[in-house]
Amino acid sequence: MNRRSSLKKLATVTALGLVGVEIHAVQKQSNVALPKQPRGPQPLYFFTKALQWLPLEDVPQVTKDMGFTGIDLPVRSNGFFDIDQMAAKLPPVIKASENLGLATPVLTTEMTLAKMSEWEGFLRVLSGEGIKHYRMGWMPFPSKNIVSELNSLNDQMKKVADLHAKYGVCGHYQNHAGSRIGGSVWEIYHLLDGINPDHIGVQFDLRHAAVEGYQSYENVFYMISDKIRSFDLKDFVWGKNPKGKGDVPVNVPLGEGNVNFELLLKHPKFTDPSMPKIIHAEYDLGGAEHGKKDPTMEPREILRKISKDVVAYGELMG
Numbered sequence: 231m232n233r234r235s236s237l238k239k240l241a242t243v244t245a246l247g248l249v250g251v252e253i254h255a256v257q258k259q260s261n262v263a264l265p266k267q268p269r270g271p272q273p274l275y276f277f278t279k280a281l282q283w284l285p286l287e288d289v290p291q292v293t294k295d296m297g298f299t300g301i302d303l304p305v306r307s308n309g310f311f312d313i314d315q316m317a318a319k320l321p322p323v324i325k326a327s328e329n330l331g332l333a334t335p336v337l338t339t340e341m342t343l344a345k346m347s348e349w350e351g352f353l354r355v356l357s358g359e360g361i362k363h364y365r366m367g368w369m370p371f372p373s374k375n376i377v378s379e380l381n382s383l384n385d386q387m388k389k390v391a392d393l394h395a396k397y398g399v400c401g402h403y404q405n406h407a408g409s410r411i412g413g414s415v416w417e418i419y420h421l422l423d424g425i426n427p428d429h430i431g432v433q434f435d436l437r438h439a440a441v442e443g444y445q446s447y448e449n450v451f452y453m454i455s456d457k458i459r460s461f462d463l464k465d466f467v468w469g470k471n472p473k474g475k476g477d478v479p480v481n482v483p484l485g486e487g488n489v490n491f492e493l494l495l496k497h498p499k500f501t502d503p504s505m506p507k508i509i510h511a512e513y514d515l516g517g518a519e520h521g522k523k524d525p526t527m528e529p530r531e532i533l534r535k536i537s538k539d540v541v542a543y544g545e546l547m548g
Contacts, residue, residue, distance in 0.1 A: 268297050268540050270547030271501045273333040275300040275508040277462075279309070279521045280536065283529070286310050286319070290326040296533060297540035300333035302508050306340040306367070308521055313339060313348065316355050324359055334360055336460070336506050340367035341401070343386050350393055357397040363460060363506060365402045365433050368410040380420040383411070387421060391429040402433035402460050407441040407479070415439055415450035422457055431459030433508075437466055437489050441479045448493060458499050460506040463543070465489045481512040481519075483535065485542035495547060509543065511536050 268274050276298040281289050289310075293301045303323060304310055311319045327335055341352060341364070356364065371379050394401055403422065405412045412418050418432055432454055439447040465487035469480035485491075494500040500507070512519050515535060516527025525532065 268299065269544030271495075271505075271507060272503055273299045273506055274540070274543065275302045275333070275336060275506050276536070277302040277304075277338065277508050277510045279304050279338070280511045280515055280518045280532070282310060282521045283518055283523045283525055283532075287322065287326070290323060290330055290332060292533070294330050294332055296537045298332075298509070300335060300506065301327065302336045302338055302365075302506070304521065305337045305364075309338070313341070313352055316352075320355070320359050320361075324361070333506075334362065336508070337361060337364035339364055342367040342369045343383065343390070344369075346386075346390070349390060350397075353393055353397040353399050356399050361399065363400050363402060365404055365460075366430075368404070368406060368412060370410050376417075377420075380411075380417060384421055384423055384425075387430060388425055391425045394429040395426070400428055400459055401430045403430065404433040404462065405435050405438050405442075405454075407438040414442055415454050419450075419454055419457075427457040427459055432457045433460045433462060434458045435462040435464070436491070436494060437462070437464045437479075440489055441466065451493060451497075455497060455499055458505070460508060461494065461500060462508050462510055463491070464510040464512055483511075483513050483542065484509065484539040485546050491546045509539050511539060 274297075276293050276296065278289050278293060278301050281292060282304070284292060289303075290301060301323075305313055305316060305320075323335060327333070337356070339352075341349065345352075356362075369383070373379055390401070403412060403418055405415045405418055407413055411421060422430055422432070434451070434454065436447070436451070439450055443450055463484060465482050465484050466479040466489065467482055467487045468477040471478045481487075499505060513535075514527075515532050516522075516525035518525035518527065518532050
């Protein structure tokens with residue numbers, strides 16, 4: 231039997247309850263009672279990039295078995311499928327989620343201003359399928375004239391926001407450490423200035439905000455909070471840079487690092503049931519954390535580790 235067949239067989243077994251049994255064992259070890267839903271503010275989604283080694287049709291059931299209430303589906307060139315296949319591949323995922331009692335999926339995409347000609351058709355499909363939230367792709371700075379570039383891009387984003395208003399869909403721009411637009415939360419503040427956040431809002435990532443704003447991340451959180459329409463949840467510690475001097479952020483399981491999740495719990499945006507809370511598993515999963523379809527870690531161990539994040543969420547947020 232080849233590896234793909236083995237994984238599909240495992241997925242079938244998982245859908246019949248293997249993961250639920252393992253969650254129970256994990257929670258028993260943690261002295262946490264097995265809940266009907268995860269403890270803490272809802273809805274709790276899982277960014278399923280780390281499940282791209284599974285057949286797509288099994289992802290909703292596996293995600294539910296691990297304790298989540300919704301899926302964040304990568305719809306991009308390195309995801310389960312790209313936007314040109316949405317009309318065919320989205321409906322079965324949405325129907326499966328609905329049948330399982332999961333929330334309507336949210337999407338992660340590569341939609342940027344460079345795809346302007348494709349945006350209306352993209353939004354038309356999402357609106358027709360009842361999807362209200364998706365994450366945009368990151369954009370680079372066209373030049374080093376940062377302020378003027380942000381002003382120019384803001385004008386273009388206002389036109390895109392009008393399209394979102396037309397179709398009743400909200401696009402989310404995520405803050406992400408690095409040199410692209412949104413490495414600093416301040417950049418997103420200017421990028422989306424004057425735009426209704428119900429049309430284009432922010433997917434706030436406290437982990438990345440803490441990396442880029444080591445001692446000022448609380449300030450940018452409060453500054454941007456009115457624009458937030460979803461939250462990413464992940465954790466990190468500082469570690470030595472294996473390629474040279476200095477420290478680098480190292481991703482770790484939820485609750486094992488430096489991220490101050492109490493900051494979120496103090497704010498009504500986080501407890502708002504209309505705000506997706508999305509756990510990202512970006513620590514070592516044998517390559518599954520990078521979306522690899524042939525991870526070196528055993529499938530059972532991957533699912534066990536991700537399930538522990540649901541337990542940790544309950545302990546941190548419950």
